Amino acid sequence: MSRLAEFRKLEQTLAAQLAELESMKNDAGLKKEIEFEQKLRSLLESYGFSLRHVVEILDPQAGSRRGPIATAVVKPARKARSVKIYKNPHNGELIETKGGNHKLLKEWKQQYGAGEVESWVAQ
Known part of the structure; x- marks a missing residue:
C-alpha cells in the first residue's frame, strides 16, 4: 500500500x-x-x-x-529430594543422585532394566 x-x-x-x-x-x-x-x-x-x-x-x-495480585498465595515448601545411592553389584560402581536424570543411571536402567537397578538402592 x-x-x-x-x-x-x-x-x-x-x-x-x-x-x-x-x-x-x-x-x-x-x-x-x-x-x-x-x-x-x-x-x-x-x-x-x-x-x-x-x-x-x-x-x-x-x-x-481480586486474585494473586491482591493477596500473595504462599505455596507450601516442596520437600527436598533425598539422595539415593545406587551400587552396581556387577562392577561395584556407586552413583549418588537426587533424581533419575543421571547419565550413568540411565545407562544402567537401559542395560539391566529399571526394576533391577531400583533394587540396587543402598539405604
Missing part, C-alpha cells in the same frame, strides 16, 4: 471516529453519567474517601476476589 493510500485510509478512519465522538458528546445518557461521576468524586473528596474505600464498604469480599 502506498503512503498516500495509507494516509487517506487513516484520514477516513479519523473522520469516522470524530463523528462518533461528536454523537457521543450529544448523548443525554453520557452527559448524566459524566455529571454523576463529577458529583461523586467531589463528594468523596469532601469526606476524604476514595473509590477503593467505597468498594470496600459496599462489598467487603471484593478484596479477596
